[in-house]
Amino acid sequence: MFLLTAVPGALVFLILFGLVEKSRGVFAVKSIAGVLFGTAWHPLRGEFGLLPFLLGTLWVTLAAMLIAGPVSLLTAVYLSEYAPRKVRETAKPVVDLLAGIPSVVYGVWGVLMVVPLVRAAAPFFGATSSGYSVLAGAIVLAIMVFPTIIHVALEVFAAVPQALRDASLALGATKWETVKHVVLRKGRPGIIAAVVLGLSRAFGETMAVLMVVGNVARIPRSLFDSAYPLPALIANNYGEMMSIPLYDSALMLAALVLFAIVFVFNIGARAVLVRAERKAE
Amino acid sequence: MGFRRRKTEEAVFRVLMGGATAVVAGSLLLILGTVVVKGLPALDLAMITQTPKGGYYLGKEGGILNAIVGSLALAGGATLLALVLSLPVVLYLNIFRRRDSRFAVLTRFALDVLWGVPSIVYGAFGFILMVFLGLRASLLAGIIAVSLLELPIMARAMDEVVRLVPGALKDASYSLGATKLETAFKVIVRQTLPGIVTAVLIAFGRGIGDAASVIFTAGFTDRVPTSLLEPAATLPLAIFYQLGTPVPEVQRRAYASAAVLTLLVLAISLAARFLGRKLTKNTIR
Numbered sequence: 001m002f003l004l005t006a007v008p009g010a011l012v013f014l015i016l017f018g019l020v021e022k023s024r025g026v027f028a029v030k031s032i033a034g035v036l037f038g039t040a041w042h043p044l045r046g047e048f049g050l051l052p053f054l055l056g057t058l059w060v061t062l063a064a065m066l067i068a069g070p071v072s073l074l075t076a077v078y079l080s081e082y083a084p085r086k087v088r089e090t091a092k093p094v095v096d097l098l099a100g101i102p103s104v105v106y107g108v109w110g111v112l113m114v115v116p117l118v119r120a121a122a123p124f125f126g127a128t129s130s131g132y133s134v135l136a137g138a139i140v141l142a143i144m145v146f147p148t149i150i151h152v153a154l155e156v157f158a159a160v161p162q163a164l165r166d167a168s169l170a171l172g173a174t175k176w177e178t179v180k181h182v183v184l185r186k187g188r189p190g191i192i193a194a195v196v197l198g199l200s201r202a203f204g205e206t207m208a209v210l211m212v213v214g215n216v217a218r219i220p221r222s223l224f225d226s227a228y229p230l231p232a233l234i235a236n237n238y239g240e241m242m243s244i245p246l247y248d249s250a251l252m253l254a255a256l257v258l259f260a261i262v263f264v265f266n267i268g269a270r271a272v273l274v275r276a277e278r279k280a281e
Numbered sequence: 282m283g284f285r286r287r288k289t290e291e292a293v294f295r296v297l298m299g300g301a302t303a304v305v306a307g308s309l310l311l312i313l314g315t316v317v318v319k320g321l322p323a324l325d326l327a328m329i330t331q332t333p334k335g336g337y338y339l340g341k342e343g344g345i346l347n348a349i350v351g352s353l354a355l356a357g358g359a360t361l362l363a364l365v366l367s368l369p370v371v372l373y374l375n376i377f378r379r380r381d382s383r384f385a386v387l388t389r390f391a392l393d394v395l396w397g398v399p400s401i402v403y404g405a406f407g408f409i410l411m412v413f414l415g416l417r418a419s420l421l422a423g424i425i426a427v428s429l430l431e432l433p434i435m436a437r438a439m440d441e442v443v444r445l446v447p448g449a450l451k452d453a454s455y456s457l458g459a460t461k462l463e464t465a466f467k468v469i470v471r472q473t474l475p476g477i478v479t480a481v482l483i484a485f486g487r488g489i490g491d492a493a494s495v496i497f498t499a500g501f502t503d504r505v506p507t508s509l510l511e512p513a514a515t516l517p518l519a520i521f522y523q524l525g526t527p528v529p530e531v532q533r534r535a536y537a538s539a540a541v542l543t544l545l546v547l548a549i550s551l552a553a554r555f556l557g558r559k560l561t562k563n564t565i566r
Contacts, residue, residue: 072305101490207493
């Protein structure tokens with residue numbers, strides 16, 4: 001049992017080791033900076049610049065979080081502080097149920113509704129768009145992470161002692177002032193953790209984004225441009241990667257980058273939580 | 282700040298919150314509604330009882346039985362493997378180690394990291410592992426990749442319930458002369474059975490819906506797999522490929538397949554909730 005329990009820890013290192021080992025091939029020929037910050041992606045000519053994909057991921061994820069963060073936090077505040085008990089008790093399991101919908105299904109919906117919507121909306125912003133765009137990816141992604149953020153935020157708000165709220169209300173604060181100065185302040189580390197969890201879910205999401213984001217290997221200039229995020233790059237090129245030299249190595253590097261960023265997020269979120277716990281003691 | 286301004290701020294945020302909640306509820310309803318409205322009319326018996334015939338992806342007849350069976354076999358195998366791995370891990374962490382021991386803290390941290398690892402990375406790592414083991418894209422390789430994906434989901438969910446077992450229950454077991462191992466498997470597992478079943482079903486639901494981890498490892502085929510070493514089709518990939526064809530008839534089948542997958546996953550979630558409440562026969566309160 002001790003050995004089995006060592007498996008999760010070992011697995012982290014094994015994934016890291018495996019990906020590093022496989023992606024080393026590309027570094028034998030190129031510099032690290034040349035690959036990570038190169039903009040040319042021509043596998044046949046041996047050019048593997050990952051920057052368009054990194055920026056594609058960044059754009060889509062950031063735009064998604066700008067939508068999902070405020071919307072899910074406001075929803076969580078409403079459900080936890082304002083909604084009648086009955087609404088709250090029905091909403092919770094529904095939120096969890098929705099967290100389980102497969103990403104492919106979100107993708108299908110995105111193709112059916114979001115992509116045409118973005119295409120139709122683009123002219124109003126002086127842009128033309130096929131609809132397959134950063135914005136479409138961001139909208140689909142935002143909806144996918146609603147349940148994750150709301151679930152964690154609800155737990156965080158529920159952990160704020162009722163007595164604190166009562167004290168604030170007794171001092172004459174309005175309900176919103178109580179939320180702003182007591183609930184949100186007390187729950188801040190938890191809220192950060194909730195958003196980071198949503199962020200890391202959004203960040204590595206593959207299928208749903210791949211289906212609506214257009215997959216053009218160029219740095220996106222606007223929300224209506226197509227993008228090509230890292231996970232989509234990996235998923236789309238599985239077929240060809242073994243037939244072109246160094247291609248597989250470059251794709252494994254892309255996976256390594258995803259892994260490394262998620263790892264850093266986790267450590268960051270943990271540090272915030274630990275510091276908050278110390279403060280609370 | 283004047284009273285009126287405070288009231289206005291309250292009202293503004295109330296409206297914002299109401300709006301946000303409506304957006305969340307609306308979009309989620311919209312997704313389910315779209316899948317059902319678009320999917321159910323295209324769904325017929327042949328879809329779920331036949332494998333793709335020649336020219337299926339051009340609009341000829343057939344169904345997605347290959348993907349349904351493939352997905353169930355793949356997620357089933359992966360869930361079993363993940364359970365065999367994660368149950369001992371969770372019991373060991375909670376019974377044999379103190380919460381604050383360095384080993385327990387590190388293992389929980391590792392599980393957190395693994396929980397956040399994108400499924401496409403498990404796909405890539407599964408592919409490396411597959412090549413290393415000399416396997417081809419097959420049901421077995423897919424099972425391994427998906428079980429890695431499910432391991433942290435299952436282990437964390439189980440850990441949440443096992444850590445809530447009252448210390449007194451363990452003490453009672455020890456005082457009757459039971460060893461730690463007996464306590465773990467005969468007392469703790471029984472006490473937490475509903476939670477464990479829920480954890481297993483949640484992991485199964487995630488496994489069956491995931492596409493990115495199986496692209497590299499399970500392959501795709503029109504036949505129902507008959508051995509672990511054959512490639513296996515999966516529902517998410519079947520949806521993806523059908524949607525990618527230019528034929529409207531096949532695209533409609535993609536919607537139908539999406540409806541099948543969604544209903545399957547929702548049924549699993551509901552079963553998880555239901556069993557979580559029902560299986561309390563051996564639970565001591």
